[in-house]
Amino acid sequence: MVKMKKALGMTAALSIVLAGCGSNEPVKTAPQETVKPAETAAAVAAQSTPEPLKTVELTYYFPNSPQKDLQTVEDALNKLVKPKINATVHLKLIDWGAYEEKMKVVMASGEPYDLVWTAAGFNNYFQNVANGAYAPLDDLITKYAPDTKKGIPDMFWNAVKVKGKTYGVPVFQQSTAGYGYLIQKAVADKYKMDWKSVKKLSDLTPFLETVKKNEPNLIPWEYSQNSDAFFTAPPMFGMESLGDTKTPGDLYLKDGAKVINQYETPEFKEYITMMRDWFTKGYLRKDAATLKETGADRKAGKNALQLGQIDIDSQGFEQAGLAATGRMSNFNPDTQSYDLQFVKPLLTTDKAAATMTAIAANSPNKERAMMFLNLLNTDKDIYNTLVWGVDGKHYKKVAENRIETNKDGGYQIFAPWEFGNMKLTYIFEGDPKGGEVNNKFTNMWVDLNMKATPSNALGFVFDFTPVKSEKANVDAAVDELYYALASGSIDPEKYLPQFLDKLKKAGADKIIAEKQKQLDAWKATK
Template identity: 65%
Template sequence: MNSTKRKISLATALCLMTLTLAACGGAKDNNAAAANEANAANEAANTAATNSSDSNTDAAAPSEEPAKLEPVDLTYYFVNTPQQDLTTVEAELNKLVQPKINATIHLKLVDWGAYDEKMKLVNASGEPYDLAFTSTWTNNFYQGVSNGVFAPLDDLIAKYAPDTKAGVPDMFWNTVKVKGQTYGVPNFQQATAGYGYLIQKAIADKYSLDWKSVKSLSDLTPFLEKIKAGEKTLVPYGYSKQKDAFLLATPMFNMEALGDAKTPGSIYLNDSSLKVINQFESPEFKTFVYMMRDWYTKGYLRKDAATLKDNQADQKAGKNAIELGQIDLDTPTLEAAGLAPSGRMSNYNPDVPSYDYQFVKPLLTTDKAAATITAISANSPNKERAMMFINLLNTDPQIYNLISWGVEGKHYKKISDNRIETIKEGGYQLLSPWEFGNMTQSFFFEGDSKGAEVNGVGTQLWADLNRNATPSNALGFVFDFTPVKTEKANCDAVIDELYYALSTGSVDPDKYLPTFIDKLKKAGADKIVAEKQKQLDAWKAVQ
């Protein structure tokens, strides 16, 4: 997820996705199919653009008049940093939502590091709620479908959210289908993912570091050595569980996760045979954990890295010299377009500009297309109204930008029609517009390069990004966890017990890596890998 996604018009954005779909077709030598996809996407773009232009009037309205709807309460769980002014935003949100669908929204914001466990408890207890943020990286969508915690949505979408359906390309909808049924509404955002790192500009300049020379994670080692020796107040490598290299950025290791990166069973990017392996038994993982052990013993990471759920305090204080990141548009790309990027570190601290560098080129994968989803609880007593609210998030820019950015004048100030500047101490600064719906509605903010909204510059950059992305050999494959849900739960427990100690270098891999692999096998890793291979082979046979 990239918190600096650019705003583009709905019609243009869908046309950009057409480029991506056409590229995928070309990769499979199926130009006729690609042309059909392109025509379908263009039709969707035109429909969605027309509907979106009316989103503040009748287009986003439910099929029943609000006055005829009984009042209901909707509980909405989502993840972010706790916000002091959440109740203010909730109150303003309800002023907009109640006249449209006669529903009162109760926002349940859970901290990044606690969200996954919180939702496991909520779902296991059967606690009634209505909507939740889900993904491939927290509150796992596919596991939730397997466990029966999310409601099937096809009929609800057809009746209450046709505009939302039209505004999102089929590629996204295909990733939220399990056994032919739709269980979530994808938040339309940039689907490609490139990876690299961020380095404080002042540090790179001070030590004359050749930051554009990095080709792999290990190339950062000499940088970290210099930073450790010369910068006593900085953390050389800013790690948190949310930015774990092997889980967040599996393409750095020439792999793609199938389902989610924590579950055994990945494929190599360059393997057209689609052979499924246990990535934790791979030579790449072994090399990685030994490198991290070296980094840890030399003091490049915080001593408590293995238990650090997020590092936003360090980010806001400007303490991290280097961080890993999903980087779609890096500093050289933006500079070549005539823009003056301040870097993503400046999103957290405007006094800490960074160089952002991508050394793994953009990929188009199923897990990224399904990286941000809104689902409706199977236990929700108000599924119809919940879908009406999802439709508002996806088609009403006023509602979308309120929940994304807060209240104008209190949480941000307008710079132009489509650019804002957030108020740092305003009490509501999520910086995550990708969480809530169709991102084509979003404002630009100070984290976006200046001028990106002028003359279509930002739009062209995203067009190029989509067009040049490499499609995964398994694009569109969705793993059904149901046959191995017990084994997955067992493996998740092993991951939580030992993985992060290994991936931060906090323990000796000579001792703990064999133990980790042995425990995964006893938990059922081999059965999961075999089931993934079975399903992947069946999927491949009909492509």
């Protein structure tokens, strides 16, 4: 309308000028009031300036351990966000153990919300896309978040596309899927363990036995539903997941062509047999099968050894001239660890899509939600407020880009990988000393991400839509027996055949056939 008014005004003015040029008679016009230059400028500005954004509140669901000072962080975050996009953000932090079920209820109820953390496996992104839970984002990204798009490599964007459309903004983080284990430094030193000699999980058995015999206050091996090795680290078993880690249908890394049922492989049987041995010897918590997360144990320094997704291990940092306290210290600064990688970094689709933020399909504020996501990916103050909290209360700065967290401050989520672009994060006490100088530590993992060996199916995204009902049935079968088997809580000789039978009856073969069909079609375009 503004443009039309301007056009009509210019047409009228042009008619007057032309009339004056074609006649000697003076041009008669209606009397007009004198308009001051300032008033004219104000009128033009009013016409060309877009209407101010109305105030909205965004609802943001994400998982972590409960934080008593969350409201302080929300208030601080909104002081930064509101002046930029006239929006406030309500942080809906849900405990890890309850998050997946909570989001299922939220999505099923039709409750309107705006932003949600999701992943290829946990709170299944691809399944939720198939169910219509998330909004397509390509146009919103182009219009409101072009800087976010530029800041994340294409291989990450390609990993989250479904039928050519983007439904989640990937977090650019330490995504290279190198794997190994972590061991408490004090334990390894005390018993003179040759922690560098480990080549596979079963090599850890003597270490676990030593801890069991001599350290009654420690849990020899950490296990929970969110840290199961077969789900968390498929490359450790020579495989990669297609779609998600739970659904039947993986690839062997050495093959890359034939879709297999990973639960029928000798690698899976060997794993659950080993876990049965570990469980019966008391290396795991007795409630391991039902345990969904172990944040409290990590913070208390109770785990002697645990699985590690490791891009750069202790030896790598040492070679780079950096002193690292290990990944265990991320949760408890007093618990240092040696970290050893024995499966080299590999970039797979599930890891590139391991952590994302989606916008709900029924969000009433999709445009503003994308504006906020753009800030999380480009504004260092906003990003670090959500990740670390308030300077002077939840952490203190000890260098330009380095902080020390306050364990009694009421906000310690230790999740720079969960939001925005991790290149923006402050380095903290869990990161290698000296890593903040010239951004050395960040540059190391960014470089590793860019140079990691790509999997055979990097960029392949499985569309669950043709097998939605089978997917739901298979997930139910997995939830019923898998964790009991994988934690060693039940005898695999008796229950593995039952588990495989339940998967088959739930539709596993149909899912595998559909994965093969889609994979073959995808490869044909390469």
